[in-house]
Amino acid sequence: DAKTTQPPSMDCAEGRAANLPCNHSTISGNEYVYWYRQIHSQGPQYIIHGLKNNETNEMDSLIITEDRKSSTLILPHATLRDTAVYYCIVRVAAGNTGKLIFGQGTTLQVKP
């Protein structure tokens, strides 16, 4: 599975958009980009994933560049409860053993 690079920390004002970048320049054509969030003292939570098209769920959006070498998770209206560590992971879709390889992630601090 390809390696990802994320900034170690970011700050965001409450109510503003939080844009969390991730570089995955060695991503293969059959690898998806996954995002997980880990709030303090809890297990990681799945947020969203995508292959090459932009994806949106009820809360967040995933923007993947055309060359697929980077992506951005967008939290359009960050709240204090979004303070967490965000992990970007690339993972083969088919024939995979299911394991996720976590990096250091980005610690997002949402401030009032």
Add this chain to the structure above:
Amino acid sequence: DTAVSQTPKYLVTQMGNDKSIKCEQNLGHDTMYWYKQDSKKFLKIMFSYNNKELIINETVPNRFSPKSPDKAHLNLHINSLELGDSAVYFCASSKGAGSAPLHFGNGTRLTVT
């Protein structure tokens, strides 16, 4: 209704003891995992079971032995506990061993003194 539940939430024990952590999922998933998060917050996979069959064993000491009595349960038994085993252990499950998202429990904080 907790989807992936682990017991106990906290476990404090002395070196040399044997302990078990239990995990149950009510999502109907057929694949379960154990992850370890150390003091530096790195999350690393330890084991994975698919339909009660071991499919991942990431060079974990033999003192760690997972057991899956059925698809909904994956327990972790640790023999001869060492100080370095202190960590938070997370159980997770997914539908299949492919690309489906993993659902994690809230962890068991193990402290070995």
